[in-house]
Amino acid sequence: MTYLLHTYGCQMNVRDSEMLAALFESCGLLPARDEADADLILINTCAVREKAEDKAIGKARLLCAKKKTRPLLVGFTGCMAQRLGHELFKRVPRLDFALGTRSFNVIPELLQRLRDGDTRIAYLDPPTNSPGNPDQHLAAPLSAFVTVLLGCNRRCAYCIVPDVRGPEYSRPAADILNEVQTLVQNGTREITLLGQSVMRYGLANDAWHSSTSATYREPFPRLLHAVAQTPNLRRLRFTSAHPTGCTDELIDVLRRHPNICHHLHLPVQSGSDTILAAMRRGYTRDDYLNTLRRLRAAIPDIAITTDIIVGFPGETEDDFQQTLSLVREAAFDNSFIFKYSPRPGTPAASLDDSLSPEEKMRRNQLLLDLQDQVGQTLNDNLLHTTLDILVEGPSLRNPSRWSGRTSTNKIVIFENPGSISPGDLLPVIITRVLPQTLYASLASQ
Numbered sequence: 436m437t438y439l440l441h442t443y444g445c446q447m448n449v450r451d452s453e454m455l456a457a458l459f460e461s462c463g464l465l466p467a468r469d470e471a472d473a474d475l476i477l478i479n480t481c482a483v484r485e486k487a488e489d490k491a492i493g494k495a496r497l498l499c500a501k502k503k504t505r506p507l508l509v510g511f512t513g514c515m516a517q518r519l520g521h522e523l524f525k526r527v528p529r530l531d532f533a534l535g536t537r538s539f540n541v542i543p544e545l546l547q548r549l550r551d552g553d554t555r556i557a558y559l560d561p562p563t564n565s566p567g568n569p570d571q572h573l574a575a576p577l578s579a580f581v582t583v584l585l586g587c588n589r590r591c592a593y594c595i596v597p598d599v600r601g602p603e604y605s606r607p608a609a610d611i612l613n614e615v616q617t618l619v620q621n622g623t624r625e626i627t628l629l630g631q632s633v634m635r636y637g638l639a640n641d642a643w644h645s646s647t648s649a650t651y652r653e654p655f656p657r658l659l660h661a662v663a664q665t666p667n668l669r670r671l672r673f674t675s676a677h678p679t680g681c682t683d684e685l686i687d688v689l690r691r692h693p694n695i696c697h698h699l700h701l702p703v704q705s706g707s708d709t710i711l712a713a714m715r716r717g718y719t720r721d722d723y724l725n726t727l728r729r730l731r732a733a734i735p736d737i738a739i740t741t742d743i744i745v746g747f748p749g750e751t752e753d754d755f756q757q758t759l760s761l762v763r764e765a766a767f768d769n770s771f772i773f774k775y776s777p778r779p780g781t782p783a784a785s786l787d788d789s790l791s792p793e794e795k796m797r798r799n800q801l802l803l804d805l806q807d808q809v810g811q812t813l814n815d816n817l818l819h820t821t822l823d824i825l826v827e828g829p830s831l832r833n834p835s836r837w838s839g840r841t842s843t844n845k846i847v848i849f850e851n852p853g854s855i856s857p858g859d860l861l862p863v864i865i866t867r868v869l870p871q872t873l874y875a876s877l878a879s880q
């Protein structure tokens with residue numbers, strides 16, 4: 436039997452899909468070349484916005500229509516599967532199975548039931564405060580995600596994640612360190628530690644006690660310090676960050692380890708104190724800007740990227756202007772901008788969402804344009820400088836054009852004379868810049 440995964444959403448989902456692929460393969464399934472070649476297609480879904488959900492449902496219906504001409508098993512997993520639960524079988528009547536976000540340990544049993552001809556199989560128990568999922572990887576990827584914190588205990592007013600990914604569960608530090616060591620010994624060069632609000636690692640349970648480091652008192656800095664010491668680990672990242680987690684201890688760890696990358700994805704969501712309070716974010720605009728100042732004072736070249744929501748209930752033109760001015764003041768390297776989408780059951784869902792789609796679109800576009808200007812100005816300063824990149828591989832469209840990433844997580848395009856391989860860490864000279872892409876020539880040429 437062959438399988439194919441379609442993955443929507445964030446890095447957490449990318450990691451879950453990798454884990455599912457590893458589980459399928461350990462049960463004897465083979466990766467399919469494409470949809471036509473697949474016996475089983477699993478759609479890993481996101482629930483953050485309604486649009487992402489509609490897309491996944493549309494995709495599943497299209498796939499189920501193919502069952503008329505050939506045998507095909509279609510399933511859902513991920514955040515939307517957890518949110519909609521059994522309703523999925525109403526919305527996609529020919530769906531074969533649905534799998535919740537913390538139920539991957541049922542894969543062998545699920546496959547057996549599918550082979551026995553069972554259908555409409557549901558493993559959708561609400562996510563609880565337990566690990567739930569195994570930690571398999573495919574063969575060590577060049578760049579690997581390692582989940583350290585499952586779930587989320589924050590209750591941002593707009594966000595469905597605590598409902599669909601359950602309460603926080605911090606994996607034991609010893610397990611995380613083992614997983615990282617095994618990956619690196621097998622060739623992984625870059626590790627990204629994952630958690631919805633990763634700096635809350637070890638705060639809701641005491642998983643850090645087994646960590647080897649006594650240098651730091653707070654669990655996340657302590658974990659990061661221990662992971663950074665893994666021999667031969669070239670690059671270490673973590674996501675997502677939260678301003679309240681940027682403590683002096685954390686900043687000290689970032690400064691001390693040259694393999695910790697100079698990039699933080701630090702979602703701000705809004706530049707207006709009124710909206711930040713309504714979102715229940717737990718910081719003000721000034722707190723956020725102060726955090727940036729402290730980070731940049733310690734690590735001058737640190738890149739900061741962010742998420743912003745436009746059109747949150749009650750966002751006035753004045754609130755929006757404050758977000759625009761924050762983007763200028765914060766000088767973000769990149770911003771991901773989202774139009775507010777009410778999610779049933781969240782605190783904000785009962786608020787008045789009457790801003791027109793056109794107005795949300797206008798605010799979205801103004802922010803995108805501003806971010807392009809800000810990004811271009813920052814990248815202009817990188818022209819003719821030498822930066823180290825971790826080589827990723829050839830571009831699909833033009834194989835002589837290769838790409839890599841800087842420590843600051845910027846994509847760099849360069850020509851490979853043939854001597855360079857994925858995983859190489861090498862210096863390049865920046866020759867041309869766009870708001871989100873750098874072009875370079877090899878430093879040694």
Ligand code: 5AD
Nearest residue numbers: 483593594702742743773774775776
């Ligand atoms: N509507 C729009 N954007 C949202 N996000 C989370 N929930 C919503 C929502 N209901 C955005 C936030 C978050 C990113 C992953 O998705 O900006 O940081």
Ligand code: SF4
Nearest residue numbers: 444445481482483514
């Ligand atoms: Fe990731 Fe959140 Fe989307 Fe789930 S709902 S895939 S956690 S962004």
